Amino acid sequence: MTTRDLLLNTLLEVRRRSEALIQPLEPEDLGLQGMADASPPKWHLAHTNWFFETFLLQPHLRGHQPCDPRWSFQFNSYYDTVGARHPRPQRGLLSRPAIQDVLAWRESVDLGLATLLNDPAAELVELAELGLQHEQQHQELLLMDLLDGFSRQPLEPCYSADADLVIEPLSNGWLTCEAALVEIGHHGPGFHFDNETPRHRVWLDRFQLQNDLVSNRHYQAFISDGGYKRPELWMSEGWSLCQQNGWEAPCYWRGDDNEFTLAGLRPLDPEAPVRHLSWFEADAFARWSGARLPSEAEWEHALVMHGPALCHAHGALWQWTASPYRPYPGFNPPAGAIGEYNGKFMSSQFVLRGSCWLTPPGHGRDTYRNFFSPASRWMASGIRLAR
Numbered sequence: 001m002t003t004r005d006l007l008l009n010t011l012l013e014v015r016r017r018s019e020a021l022i023q024p025l026e027p028e029d030l031g032l033q034g035m036a037d038a039s040p041p042k043w044h045l046a047h048t049n050w051f052f053e054t055f056l057l058q059p060h061l062r063g064h065q066p067c068d069p070r071w072s073f074q075f076n077s078y079y080d081t082v083g084a085r086h087p088r089p090q091r092g093l094l095s096r097p098a099i100q101d102v103l104a105w106r107e108s109v110d111l112g113l114a115t116l117l118n119d120p121a122a123e124l125v126e127l128a129e130l131g132l133q134h135e136q137q138h139q140e141l142l143l144m145d146l147l148d149g150f151s152r153q154p155l156e157p158c159y160s161a162d163a164d165l166v167i168e169p170l171s172n173g174w175l176t177c178e179a180a181l182v183e184i185g186h187h188g189p190g191f192h193f194d195n196e197t198p199r200h201r202v203w204l205d206r207f208q209l210q211n212d213l214v215s216n217r218h219y220q221a222f223i224s225d226g227g228y229k230r231p232e233l234w235m236s237e238g239w240s241l242c243q244q245n246g247w248e249a250p251c252y253w254r255g256d257d258n259e260f261t262l263a264g265l266r267p268l269d270p271e272a273p274v275r276h277l278s279w280f281e282a283d284a285f286a287r288w289s290g291a292r293l294p295s296e297a298e299w300e301h302a303l304v305m306h307g308p309a310l311c312h313a314h315g316a317l318w319q320w321t322a323s324p325y326r327p328y329p330g331f332n333p334p335a336g337a338i339g340e341y342n343g344k345f346m347s348s349q350f351v352l353r354g355s356c357w358l359t360p361p362g363h364g365r366d367t368y369r370n371f372f373s374p375a376s377r378w379m380a381s382g383i384r385l386a387r
Ligand SMILES: [Fe+2]
Pocket: 047, 077, 134, 138
């Protein structure tokens, strides 16, 4: 099989996975938007298609018939260079195009991609790879957004009985890294996002990282000790959010005994990792524990040094770090609209490392920098302490 066939096959496989994700849903679920930060499942399917249409087919496939420009307006997420767009908080209003029309559009884009990638220039291979990775990011977002939308309903719908995190009990210990001048960031072959480069040096003092994630039991002890009622544990901004929103526990806890999940309401497992917390909660918990959150450099270096001894680095929960999401020294986003992909979001957010159980297979990476606002708590976030 040639590299070209491999890319096209992988791309189409990823595209089919997106469509498979909506199979368990009812038609009414497809337009569900629980809050301004989340998007409906149908929008995710259309937006990922818009990405290929806009950045690959329109500029590069001769004779391509572009979609209705109003669709482009609806499914542009944040690319100012491309043009104006429908407001994000109102994506739930977009009952049209109907799902059948979106799926037909996806099929026609697939055909265009098959033609375009028949003999692609290196630049096109890179763009196609970016589109593939982008679609995988949205697969994860689709499920996290759906969890938010379902969690707001009295009937507490179940997406799928086997959609929840399955994890063995956590272990308990600390891993030590001696002081060193280390390198972090992507190097070598293979796909990476622009924000993972340039690789650069960072000085780290001696530190320890918890060898596993923080459990529900440990977090419950924080709550029982008045964690949500003690302003001295919190950043001022987080404390205000706590008051305004009445936060008393992680996002999907229902009382002390249950947790809302993609598999519906389930008993809260004390030995499972605590999840769906804001950065402010993670930070307050760490302070209460007499520890702190790791920097992203510490996280990445500890994984290099300790490998699998750093349990659940991947595949369970994204782990909040103490690092603000800022460009690495010398960061240079690509020119044009694609340069908007990551670079313009490098303010007022924090980095999360690892990956989670909703991350598509093959999408995670040790140098991957995920990022969210410190107030966000609907994503699959968890805590690993440092000291
Ligand atoms: Fe996107």
